[in-house]
Structures are given as C-alpha cells and as structure tokens.
Amino acid sequence: xxxxxxxxxxxxxxxxxxxxxxxxxxxxxxxxxxxxxxxxxxxxxxxxxxxxxxxxxxxxxxxxxxxxxxxxxxxxxxxxxxxxxxxxxxxxxxxxxxxxxxxxxxxxxxxxxxxxxxxxxxxxxxxxxxxxxxxxxxxxxxxxxxxxxxxxxxxxxxxxxxxxxxxxxxxxxxxxxxxxxxxxxxxxxxxxxxxxxxxxxxxxxxxxxxxxxxxxxxxxxxxxxxxxxxxxxxxxxxxxxxxxxxxxxxxxxxxxxxxxxxxxxxxxxxxxxxxxxxxxxxxxxxxxxxxxxxxxxxxxxxxxxxxxxxxxxxxxxxxxxxxxxxxxxxxxxxxxxxxxxxxxxxxxxxxxxxxxxxxxxxxxxxxxxxxxxxxxxxxxxxxxxxxxxxxxxxxxxxxxxxxxxxxxxxxxxxxxxxxxxxxxxxxxxxxxxxxxxxxxxxxxxxxxxxxxxxxxxxxxxxxxxxxxxxxxxxxxxxxxxxxxxxxxxxxxxxxxxxxxxxxxxxxxxxxxxxxxxxxxxx
Numbered sequence: 001x002x003x004x005x006x007x008x009x010x011x012x013x014x015x016x017x018x019x020x021x022x023x024x025x026x027x028x029x030x031x032x033x034x035x036x037x038x039x040x041x042x043x044x045x046x047x048x049x050x051x052x053x054x055x056x057x058x059x060x061x062x063x064x065x066x067x068x069x070x071x072x073x074x075x076x077x078x079x080x081x082x083x084x085x086x087x088x089x090x091x092x093x094x095x096x097x098x099x100x101x102x103x104x105x106x107x108x109x110x111x112x113x114x115x116x117x118x119x120x121x122x123x124x125x126x127x128x129x130x131x132x133x134x135x136x137x138x139x140x141x142x143x144x145x146x147x148x149x150x151x152x153x154x155x156x157x158x159x160x161x162x163x164x165x166x167x168x169x170x171x172x173x174x175x176x177x178x179x180x181x182x183x184x185x186x187x188x189x190x191x192x193x194x195x196x197x198x199x200x201x202x203x204x205x206x207x208x209x210x211x212x213x214x215x216x217x218x219x220x221x222x223x224x225x226x227x228x229x230x231x232x233x234x235x236x237x238x239x240x241x242x243x244x245x246x247x248x249x250x251x252x253x254x255x256x257x258x259x260x261x262x263x264x265x266x267x268x269x270x271x272x273x274x275x276x277x278x279x280x281x282x283x284x285x286x287x288x289x290x291x292x293x294x295x296x297x298x299x300x301x302x303x304x305x306x307x308x309x310x311x312x313x314x315x316x317x318x319x320x321x322x323x324x325x326x327x328x329x330x331x332x333x334x335x336x337x338x339x340x341x342x343x344x345x346x347x348x349x350x351x352x353x354x355x356x357x358x359x360x361x362x363x364x365x366x367x368x369x370x371x372x373x374x375x376x377x378x379x380x381x382x383x384x385x386x387x388x389x390x391x392x393x394x395x396x397x398x399x400x401x402x403x404x405x406x407x408x409x410x411x412x413x414x415x416x417x418x419x420x421x422x423x424x425x426x427x428x429x430x431x432x433x434x435x436x437x438x439x440x441x442x443x444x445x446x447x448x449x450x451x452x453x454x455x456x457x458x459x460x461x462x463x464x465x466x467x468x469x470x471x472x473x474x475x476x477x478x479x480x481x482x483x484x485x486x487x488x489x490x491x492x493x494x495x496x497x498x499x500x501x502x503x504x505x506x507x508x509x510x511x512x513x514x515x516x517x518x519x520x521x522x
Contacts, residue, residue, distance in 0.1 A: 032067065041075040044068075062093035066102055079109045090125065100130035104145055107152070114471075116156035123149030142172075147182065154185055155501060162189040176309045180206055180213030188504070191225070200229040207237050211274045212310050217241065221510040236266040243278050250351055252286040255279075270309075276300055277313050284320065285352055290327065294320040322346055330359065337366035341373050348376060353383040371400050375407055382414030390414055403434035409444055421452035432461075439469035446475065450482055458482045473502040477512065484515075493519050 032047035048068035052061055069085030072078045082105070089102035107122035126145050150165035166186040174182065187202025203226050206219035220241045226232060240262050246255035259279035266272055277300060284293030297317040301307055307314065326343040333339045344359030360377040363370065378393035394411045401407065412427035428445040435441045446461035459482045465475040480495035496512040503509065 032064075036071060036075070039075075041071050045071050062089060062096035062098040065089045065092065066098040069102065069105065073105065073109065079112060082106075083109045090129065094129060100126045103129055104148075107148065111148075111152065114155075116152045117158070120149050120152035120156060120158070120161065123152060147178070150182075150185070154189065154504065157192075159189045159193040162186075163193065176210065176306055177213055177311065180210035180215050183210070184215040184219055185504075187219075187222070196225075196229050200226045204230055204232050207232075207234075208268065209270060211237065211240060211268075211271050212277075212312075217244065217507045218510055221507070236262050236268070236271060240271060240275055240278075243275075243282075247278075247282070250285075252282040255282040256286070273300070273304065273310070277310060277316075281316055285350055288352060288355055290320045290323040290350075294324055319346070319350065323350060335366065337363040337370060337373070340366065341370065341376065344373075344380070345376055348380055348383070351383065353380055356380040357384060371397050375404075375410075378407070379410055379414070382410070382417075385418060387415060387418055387420065403430075405431055405435050405438065405441065408434065409441070412444060412448060416448060416451055419451075421448055424448050425452060437468060439465040439472045439475065442468065443472065443475045443478070446478060446482075450478065455482050455485050459486070471502055473499055473506065476502065477506075477508055480512070480515070489519055 032044045032051070035041075035044035035047060045068045048064045048071070051064045052068075055061055065085065066089050069082050069089060072085055073082035086102040086106040086109070089096075090099050090106070093099050103122050103126035107119045107126065110116075110119035110122055123145055127142065127149070130142065130145075146165055146169050150162050150169065153159075153161040153165065163186065166182050166189065169182050170179065170186070183202050184206050187199045187206070190196075190199035190202060200222075203219045203222040206213065206215055210216060220237065223234060223238075239258050243255045243258045246252065246258065256279055259275040259282065262275040263272055263279070266275070277297070280293055280296045280300065284290055284296075294317060297313060297320060301310070301313055301317065304310065323343070323346045326339070326346050330336075330339045330343045340359045340363040344356045344363060347353075347356035347359060357377070357380045360373060360380055363373045364377055367373065374393045375397040378390045378397065381387070381390035381393060391411065394407055397407050398404065408427045408431040412424040412431065415421070415424035415427070425445075425448045428441075428448040432438075432441045432445050442461045442465040446458045446465065449455070449461060450458035459479065462475045462479040462482065465472050466479070476495045476499035480492045480499065483489075483492035483495060493516055496516050499506070500509055500512050500516075
C-alpha cells in the first residue's frame with residue numbers, strides 16, 4: 001500500500017517570521033516551535049491551541065491547528081487525539097490547503113487501526129477538499145491519495161469503488177512498479193465483481209508488460225482463470241517464472257538455461273530484459289566474477305527506458321560493486337581477518353556458499369575467538385548442507401551468546417531445511433524461551449512443530465504469534481494449513497481470510513483464494 005512519508009511537524013510555523021501578525025501571536029507560535037524542538041510536546045500543543053483561542057480567524061489558524069494535530073500524531077503517537085485534531089482542521093478550515101492534508105493524515109491513522117471503510121472515506125474527503133483549495137495539489141499527491149483510497153476500498157471489499165479509483169489512477173502516469181500493482185488489483189476487483197473478461201485482460205497485461213514486478217508471480221498463478229476467457233501465449237513467461245524456483249533451490253545452472261531459452265525465443269522486450277537480469281545474477285553467483293557481473297548489470301540498467309522498472313537490479317549492482325571492492329581489499333591484506341570476514345559475509349549474502357566458506361574459514365584461522373565470524377561460518381555450512389559443521393560453529397557462538405535469537409533461529413531453519421525437524425525443535429524452543437514476546441519466535445516454533453507432524457502444538461504457537469502481533473500474516477497462512485490438517489474448516493477459512501486481508505499481494509494469496517473457493521467461502 002502507498003504510505004507517504006510524514007510531513008515535518010515544524011513546517012507549520014516556518015513562515016511565521018515573515019507574517020504581519022500581532023507580536024503576541026508571533027510569540028505563541030515561536031514558543032510552540034521551541035517547545036516542540038525541546039521535546040516538550042504537550043506544552044507545544046497547548047501553545048498552538050492558545051494561538052487558536054486568541055486568533056481564531058487568522059489566516060494561519062489552520063496551520064497552527066494542523067501543527068498541533070501533527071505533534072499528537074508524530075511525537076506523542078496519540079492516534080485518537082490526532083484524529084480528533086485533524087477532524088477539527090477539516091471541519092473548521094475546509095477552504096484552507098491544510099484541510100486536504102489533514103484529511104489524508106486522518107485516513108492514515110484509520111489505516112493503522114485497520115478501519116478500512118472509514119479510512120477510504122477520509123481519503124475521498126482529502127481529494128474533495130483538495131479540489132476546493134486555492135492551492136492546486138500536485139499530480140503526485142493526487143495519485144498517492146487516490147491509490148491509498150483504492151487500497152482501503154479493496155481491503156473493505158467495496159469493489160465498485162476500487163474499480164473506479166484504479167481505472168482513474170491508470171489514466172495518470174505511474175511508476176512501473178505501482179502501475180503493475182494497480183493493474184493486478186484492478187483485475188482482482190473485476191474478478192470479484194464478476195467481470196471475468198476485464199479481469200483476465202488485467203492479469204494478461206501484468207504478465208506481458210510487468211514481468212519485473214512482484215505481482216508477476218501472482219498474475220501467472222491466474223493462468224487457469226485467464227485461459228477460460230482469453231487466449232495468451234504463456235510458454236516463455238512460464239519458463240521465466242520457473243527461474244524463481246531455481247534461485248530458491250538454488251540451482252543457478254538451470255536458471256541460466258531457462259533464461260537462455262527465453263532470450264532465444266521471446267520477442268517481448270520487458271521479458272527479455274528481465275531474463276537478462278536474472279541470467280547475469282545467476283552467472284555471477286555461479287562463476288564468482290563480480291567485476292564482470294557489475295559491468296553487465298550497469299550496461300543493462302543503462303539500456304532500460306525507465307530504471308525504476310527494476311529497482312532490484314540497482315540493489316544487485318550496488319552489492320556486486322561492494323563484493324568486487326571487498327575482493328580487492330582481501331587480496332591487498334591477506335592476513336587481515338576482518339577483510340576476509342567482510343568478503344565472506346558478502347559472498348554469503350550472494351549465496352555463493354563455497355566462496356563464503358573459504359573466506360570465513362580463513363578469518364576463523366586468523367582470529368579463532370571472533371564469535372560473530374563463527375556465527376557466519378555456521379550459516380555458510382548450513383547453506384552448503386554441512387549440518388554437523390554448522391552445529392559445531394553455532395555451538396561455539398552460542399557458548400558465548402546462549403540466548404542469541406538470530407543464531408537459534410538460523411540453526412533451527414538450517415536443520416528444518418534438511419528435514420531434520422526433531423533436531424531443529426530444541427533451537428526453536430530456546431528461541432521462544434529467550435524472546436517469549438516475539439511473534440516470530442512462536443511462528444518459527446510453530447513451523448518446527450508442523451514439519452514434525454505435531455499439529456496441535458503448531459496451532460498453539462501460531463495462535464500465540466497472532467495474539468502477540470495481530471498483523472503477523474505468515475502465521476495466519478500457516479494456521480490455515482494446520483487447521484486444514486485438523487479438518488477444522490471454519491477456523492481454516494477464517495485464517496485464510498485474515499491472511500488475504502493482511503497480504504493481498506503475497507504470492508500465496510491465490511492459493512488462499514482457491515482454498516476458500518473450494519470451501520464455498522468465496
């Protein structure tokens with residue numbers, strides 16, 4: 001969802017010095033700013049409000065009211081008080097430019113409380129007030145607020161409003177990633193509204209035009225639905241989609257072969273660009289030539305019509321650059337354990353486990369007492385499926401850091417990934433004991449129990465995770481899986497619905513929708 005960054009609280013008083021207002025009013029506003037800067041937020045609010053009492057009709061009154069509301073929200077985190085204060089700005093000063101932004105802030109507070117319908121109405125009010133203002137809002141502001149409103153209507157299930165807002169948004173220039181998400185959401189809204197042809201067209205458009213976007217995978221998963229309503233040549237897109245599984249395995253040689261197949265057959269420029277990107281990453285990781293990989297990625301980015309198409313490519317380029325520089329440093333200082341550890345860490349992040357092991361083992365030999373290096377070495381051994389070596393290194397780290405949650409979780413998942421659930425459980429149990437109020441700890445232990453076939457225990461841990469954090473989406477999905485095994489259809493449906501509500505664009509959302517449809521719940 002679109003989350004605009006918060007405005008600075010102090011912007012409201014920035015123009016006070018040049019305004020011809022009574023000296024007392026200047027004192028009030030300057031004092032409010034000084035109190036705020038000193039962290040005396042309640043006093044700052046009282047001073048803003050004193051200005052409003054003494055100068056209710058002044059042209060900066062709306063600015064002062066907005067400033068007080070902002071302090072409540074950003075400094076005191078008083079959401080209820082902030083909503084009331086923003087409502088006052090909207091109702092008292094509807095013609096002022098502050099009113100539309102106040103309505104937007106009110107909407108953001110309501111989103112935080114998951115009050116989707118009320119938030120959508122507040123975003124709509126922001127758009128209406130912007131049209132009444134003497135200051136014309138920017139196109140970017142209008143797009144952001146429109147999409148935020150649509151997201152809220154989407155969460156609230158008001159498909160007609162979603163469709164209207166998304167259709168309008170797509171008529172405006174959007175960044176490629178945003179356009180992809182809006183198109184997918186529009187397809188989902190059409191499908192829910194029973195307009196299958198338009199829904200299929202939207203999913204096809206995502207697959208065809210935005211293979212670089214996170215929603216590409218969910219759109220591909222709509223293939224069976226699309227095929228019932230439209231004709232589309234899937235072959236090359238499916239080949240490319242399977243490279244995601246190759247990276248997850250990881251099987252970089254197979255990923256390279258699939259990318260070569262796409263590049264040899266496809267005439268779609270967006271798809272060819274994406275296949276080129278994944279091929280460069282796979283080849284660089286497999287072969288270890290990060291200097292060449294950096295040059296190839298740089299050339300690919302330069303060829304794109306809009307670099308925002310592939311934000312991951314820029315991130316990858318930055319990483320390759322760091323690796324190449326770290327390699328040079330390690331060569332210059334062969335006896336520096338820190339240089340080998342730094343390079344090993346970067347190799348580990350790039351999933352080049354063999355190279356990571358060589359560097360981290362060298363660092364261990366040079367500095368055997370470096371506990372952090374032992375942790376990293378354990379992770380590298382785990383990635384190379386050398387579980388006994390991994391446990392030895394994790395144990396060395398845990399002797400000095402017995403309650404380190406990251407190490408416990410990492411070792412648990414390393415064992416779980418090799419079908420060693422019984423060996424993994426003690427690590428997850430220690431993770432929970434170390435951080436009993438961490439939802440992720442209970443989620444990890446739940447996965448350990450579920451993999452070990454202890455379904456009732458898994459349910460207990462997942463339920464505890466969502467009790468601690470009601471927005472922990474993964475636990476809802478896993479709860480649904482566990483409830484399915486227990487044949488608790490009602491609880492299963494409820495968990496899937498909550499998962500979809502929290503993560504509508506998650507790659508597992510189509511699976512959740514299909515499960516609900518099979519239950520007759522959609």
